[in-house]
Every structure is written in C-alpha cells, then in structure tokens.
Amino acid sequence: MKQGFYTVLENEPLTEQVFRMRLGGDTSPITAPGQFVNIRLAGRFLRRPISVCEWTEGELTIIYKVVGAGTAQMAAMRGGELDLLCGLGNGYDTAPSGASPLLIGGGVGVPPLYGLAKALKREGKDVSVILGFRSAREVFYEKEFAALGARVTVTTEDGSAGVRGFVTDALRNAAPYTYTYSCGPEPMLRAVYGAAATDGQFSFEERMGCGFGACMGCSCRTVTGFKRICREGPVLRREEILWER
Amino acid sequence: MGEMNVRLCGIELKNPVIPASGTFGYGWEFAQWYDINILGTFSCKGTTREPRFGNPTPRIAECPSGMINAVGLQNPGVRAVIDEELPRLRRCYDGKIMANISGFSVEEYAEVAALMAAEEQVGWLEVNISCPNVHGGGMSFGTSPRAAAEVTRAVRAVTDKPVILKLSPNVTDVTEIARACEAEGADGVSLINTLLGMRIDVRRRRPVIANRMGGLSGPAVFPVALRMVYQTARAVKIPVVGMGGVRAAEDVIEMMLAGATAVGVGAANLVDPCACRDIIAALPEAMDRYGIRSLAECIGGCD
Structure with missing residues (x-):
C-alpha cells in the first residue's frame, strides 16, 4: 500500500460506458492480480476503488464503467495526474x-x-x-x-x-x-x-469509505470471522464465504 | 519555531492533533503509513464489552464535502482489545492513547471503563455517549442531560484517569449536556460526534445506507462543529477537544481559537492515510503566518 501521483497516459472507451485508463507511476505496491487502487477525484470527498487490470514496472491499466458523476469525471480526463492509493487488498492467489x-x-x-x-x-x-x-x-x-x-x-x-x-x-x-x-x-x-x-x-465488491482498512465500512462475516473487503479481501476463498452477508 | 505542545487534562501532548475514534483503528495499522509517535495522541476505535459486527452493509454514503457512515460500533470487544490490539500497538507507539469506549447500559460503560483504564497504555478515557440506551427506550445517552450525567458518574467512580465525554451534536443545546457532565466530575468533553444524516438512491428509491440513517462527517460539518465548540468552551471550565471536519493546519488553529485545547481529525484520515502527519508538518508554517508563537496561548483566543 502506497500513496502516489500517477500520470494519465491514455483514457479511451472500450464500449459505450466502459473505459480503459493507462497510468504511469510507481507500481511496486502491487503484489498480486486482483488488487485495486483507490482514486482521488477533484471535488469528490471519497476515493473511487477500481481494480487493477494489469501492470508492468512503471505502468498500470484500469478498466472502469461510468456509473455516476465520479466515474464520468474520470472518463472526461485527457492527461493530467491522479492521486492514487496503490496496491490495496489481498488479490488472487495463483x-x-x-x-x-x-x-x-x-x-x-x-x-x-x-x-x-x-x-x-x-x-x-x-x-x-x-x-x-x-x-x-x-x-x-x-x-x-x-x-x-x-x-x-x-x-x-x-x-x-x-x-x-x-x-x-x-x-x-x-x-x-x-x-x-x-x-x-x-x-x-x-x-x-x-x-x-x-x-x-x-x-467481492462493497461500498468503501477508505479502501485501506481504517473505517470498517466494507466488513463482512466469514467462516473465519469478520473481514474487511478492502483489506482481507476483496478475494475470499470458497470455504470461508458466508452468503448471509 | 513556535511551540505546539498543549496539556490535556494534566497530560502533555507534543501537539494538539488527535486522530478521532473510528478513523484510526487501534493505531498500529497506520504505523505502516507513517511514524505515529509524531501524534499528540489518538483515540482508538469505540470499544464495547462484547465483540460487535455492527450494522449490515452498505455502511457508507458519499456526500458533498463529506460522508455518512453507519458502521455500528464494529469492534473486537474489550477483552480482545486488551489482549491483542494494545500489545500490537506497543510495538510501534510509545505514548498514551485515548481509549474510546461505548456501552448500551450504564453498567457496561463502567465495566469497559474499568478494564481499559487499568491498562498502562491508556492515558484518557473518551466516553462515547451517542449510543442508544437499551434500558432507556433506546434513546441515546447523549441527548439527555440526566442520562449523560449518569454515565459520567458511573465511569468517574471506576477510575482516576482523565474522563472525557464525547458529545453528540444531535441535541437542542449541547452546552446543557456538557455542563451536566462537568457537574458529575468529567475532566473534559470532546465534540462533535457525527451529525445524523441520510442519502437516498434515487434510482432504487431506497436509502443508500442499509441502516437508513448514519452520521455525517467531513469538511461539510466543520462550521457546525466550530460553533458548538465555541459555545461549549464558554459554558464549561474543563478542556474541550474540538473535532468535526478538520483537514488542515488552519482548521486546527481555528478550532483552538474557538476554545479547543486539542483537536480531533476524523474523516480526513479515511481519504488520506497521512492526513494527520501532513497537518502536523504544516502547523509551524501556519502558526508563523498568523503570528502564533504558542498554540496553547491561542486556546479560546477568539473574542
């Protein structure tokens, strides 16, 4: 987990509502596929959590759907910089x-x-x-x-x-x-x-406050106790899932 | 460089900045973002007698300049806090913490207070009286001067450590509650807790938050918090910890001018994990800008 500024290298539509954004910056906090970044947007109080599609040294790609004013604002970006919390969540275990x-x-x-x-x-x-x-x-x-x-x-x-x-x-x-x-x-x-x-x-997906484990906004019950989707998740193993969530 | 130290209920703080309860966990998780020993102190997650999962999700809604949360006091229970959280914290934090406690009955408050106060790492107790009183028809303790006084008396009886009552802003006259706590021996009050609020998902025509309502925090509440701190500081002689929407060094100074001895930072920690570090770093320059040599001297400095 690390905070940093990332340059928007590319931001293009894949479908009517889905966009791909390539970002340049430090990708060393990303340790597994399935982790996410939390994006600060001008004029919005909470960050937007978006999963990482792929990454290389110095570059990461996210794919997001325009679902509200925040993601619409992202879709309108042409270049510039974004403040990201990078390398959040556990990701998949291969x-x-x-x-x-x-x-x-x-x-x-x-x-x-x-x-x-x-x-x-x-x-x-x-x-x-x-x-x-x-x-x-x-x-x-x-x-x-x-x-x-x-x-x-x-x-x-x-x-x-x-x-x-x-x-x-x-x-x-x-x-x-x-x-x-x-x-x-x-x-x-x-x-x-x-x-x-x-x-x-x-x-799993859940409405998050912080995205890094502080607010307890995205908690769920599992077989092994309470977990935070943003921290111990978003990936849960089959045997620990309780569907009463 | 100006002096940033203040005294809160007899304990020296190197600066007045205190991460607020519920936005900083039990501290140790923030040690991976920065050295938390730079803080004045911090208030830990609200702790109850039993472990609590809290409310169903969604628990969070965004608002203009803020957020609503209805976490519902999720915490591992006082036993696990003492056995697991505090030992973990000891490895990365040398100072005293403010132990935030909650209860659903006067007896529970007293029991949790006694257990937490016995811990050497605990400097102050911060008693959250915004929770519903299960024996009092579910009304929040913090909305009645009599109930607030009763909780204060019960906690006061089990410890000599400073007891700070955390007040709810969802009342007609917060000074009346503050005076009731002071009269029963409270060493300080902290305010404001969150303001009751709500959002509706227009498309689905239902509340965004599963609990329907929740507490509003963030920059949106700063002027309301400041006003209540100002009124309370003039109504009581005990120190006031001011909080609500603080996100910058200037806000800290403004709160202190309104009468706060120390200043809590809440929602800002959730958007920027290093918010408190950055506020503390920015304080000396902000003090210079306003000709402040000592922060302690500007407490209540507004006419």
Whole structure:
C-alpha cells in the first residue's frame, strides 16, 4: 500500500460506458492480480476503488464503467495526474490453481481476471475464461484474453454475442477444470458458487469509505470471522464465504 | 519555531492533533503509513464489552464535502482489545492513547471503563455517549442531560484517569449536556460526534445506507462543529477537544481559537492515510503566518 501521483497516459472507451485508463507511476505496491487502487477525484470527498487490470514496472491499466458523476469525471480526463492509493487488498492467489484453472468474469468484474490470466499463463497453466455481458455492445477484452493463449467463451444475456445466457450456463458445459477464479456482481458470484465443481476464489465488491482498512465500512462475516473487503479481501476463498452477508 | 505542545487534562501532548475514534483503528495499522509517535495522541476505535459486527452493509454514503457512515460500533470487544490490539500497538507507539469506549447500559460503560483504564497504555478515557440506551427506550445517552450525567458518574467512580465525554451534536443545546457532565466530575468533553444524516438512491428509491440513517462527517460539518465548540468552551471550565471536519493546519488553529485545547481529525484520515502527519508538518508554517508563537496561548483566543 502506497500513496502516489500517477500520470494519465491514455483514457479511451472500450464500449459505450466502459473505459480503459493507462497510468504511469510507481507500481511496486502491487503484489498480486486482483488488487485495486483507490482514486482521488477533484471535488469528490471519497476515493473511487477500481481494480487493477494489469501492470508492468512503471505502468498500470484500469478498466472502469461510468456509473455516476465520479466515474464520468474520470472518463472526461485527457492527461493530467491522479492521486492514487496503490496496491490495496489481498488479490488472487495463483498457488492452488492446478493445471487448468477456469476464470469467470461478469461485466466490469472482467478486468482483474486479465492480470490473473497473464500471471497463470506465465506459470504455464492451461487457462480458460468465461466472460459474461448483457449484450454484444458491452463485450470487451475477448481478443485480449485470446491473445494470451486462453480459451475464451463469451456469454450474453440476449444472445447477441457468444453463448446466450449467464456465465453459469457456460460453466455447466465447460471442459474439466481444476479451480475457479471469479469476479463480478454478487448474484453472479452466488450462481458461480452454486454451479462450480471445484474450489475457487471469489472477488467481492462493497461500498468503501477508505479502501485501506481504517473505517470498517466494507466488513463482512466469514467462516473465519469478520473481514474487511478492502483489506482481507476483496478475494475470499470458497470455504470461508458466508452468503448471509 | 513556535511551540505546539498543549496539556490535556494534566497530560502533555507534543501537539494538539488527535486522530478521532473510528478513523484510526487501534493505531498500529497506520504505523505502516507513517511514524505515529509524531501524534499528540489518538483515540482508538469505540470499544464495547462484547465483540460487535455492527450494522449490515452498505455502511457508507458519499456526500458533498463529506460522508455518512453507519458502521455500528464494529469492534473486537474489550477483552480482545486488551489482549491483542494494545500489545500490537506497543510495538510501534510509545505514548498514551485515548481509549474510546461505548456501552448500551450504564453498567457496561463502567465495566469497559474499568478494564481499559487499568491498562498502562491508556492515558484518557473518551466516553462515547451517542449510543442508544437499551434500558432507556433506546434513546441515546447523549441527548439527555440526566442520562449523560449518569454515565459520567458511573465511569468517574471506576477510575482516576482523565474522563472525557464525547458529545453528540444531535441535541437542542449541547452546552446543557456538557455542563451536566462537568457537574458529575468529567475532566473534559470532546465534540462533535457525527451529525445524523441520510442519502437516498434515487434510482432504487431506497436509502443508500442499509441502516437508513448514519452520521455525517467531513469538511461539510466543520462550521457546525466550530460553533458548538465555541459555545461549549464558554459554558464549561474543563478542556474541550474540538473535532468535526478538520483537514488542515488552519482548521486546527481555528478550532483552538474557538476554545479547543486539542483537536480531533476524523474523516480526513479515511481519504488520506497521512492526513494527520501532513497537518502536523504544516502547523509551524501556519502558526508563523498568523503570528502564533504558542498554540496553547491561542486556546479560546477568539473574542
């Protein structure tokens, strides 16, 4: 965890509402895929937590959806600097993945899985990915995952691209896999939890105050006690999840 | 360089800056951002007798120049604080802390106060009286002079360490509550706690926060806090710890001119983990700018 200023190198739309921003600056606080940054915006009191899509030395990429005034303000940025808290949260652990992990992402839950897929490929794993969207207009990063050498299945709720239905429809027909990693809205995570045949890790979203463990705004109950989504999360292991949250 | 030290209820602080309860955990987690020994002291997370999960989420809502929280006193319980949190803190903090305690009955306040006060690391007790009184129809202790006095008397009886009552701003006349606490032997008062507020998710037509309402804090409340500190400092003889929306060295000076002996910093810590370090670093220059040689001398310096 570190605070720093990052230069906006690129900020371009991937779909009507989803943008990709490349930021230049110190990426040494990032230690695992699935971690996030918390972004301060002029005139907004709270920071905006956004997951890291991928990073190299000196550069990181985030992909975000315009959902309110804060993210709209981000989308309008052309260059300039952003104050970030960088390297927040636990991120995914690649150790238990086995030989052929399956990654399942929904909407803006897809980006952190890209950095994860990259890390797993580097470890020589056979990576499959299910990417779920509402319609063809909202699909992004299908080609980027394929370019990593991952097997990609796209699902859309209206059938306008890929498999018609939800990610779980593709999950039920998936080739054998050794482990799952997922990120997306909570109803999707619950469905994946119910349909998955193996252990796995699930990345959760919650309204945050600080993003670094101070305010207790994003707490949840788990089998092993109270956890903060921003600090001990956002990634929880299957065996510790309590759905009463 | 000007003098920044002040005395709070007989204990010397190297400067008046105090991270406020609920924004600084039990301190040790902030030691990875900066050396927390530079602080005047800090007020720990509100501690109750039993461990508490607190309210359901969402617990946070953003506001213009501030935020609403309804965390609901999540804490590991007084036993775990003494056995786990304080020993962890000892490894990175040499000073005395302000132990913030809460209760849902007068007996609970007294019990938690006695346990915390017995700890050598505890310098002051800060008694949060904004919680509901389960034996008093759920009304907050802090909204009735009689209930506030009763809590003060109970805590006073179990310790000789300084007892500071943390007052709720959600009352008609805060000075009346402050005087009731003073009359029962409080060594100080701190204010303001958060202002009751609310946001509605317009699209879903329901409150943003699961608990429906919560406490507003941040720069938005600073003028209200300042006004209440000013009124209270004139109504009591005991020291006042001023807080509410403080985010800069100038705000610290303004609070002190209003009558605060020390100044709490709350929501600012959540947006910028190094907020207090930066405020302390900026104080000498701000003092020079306003011709202040000693911060202690400007307490209550506003006409």
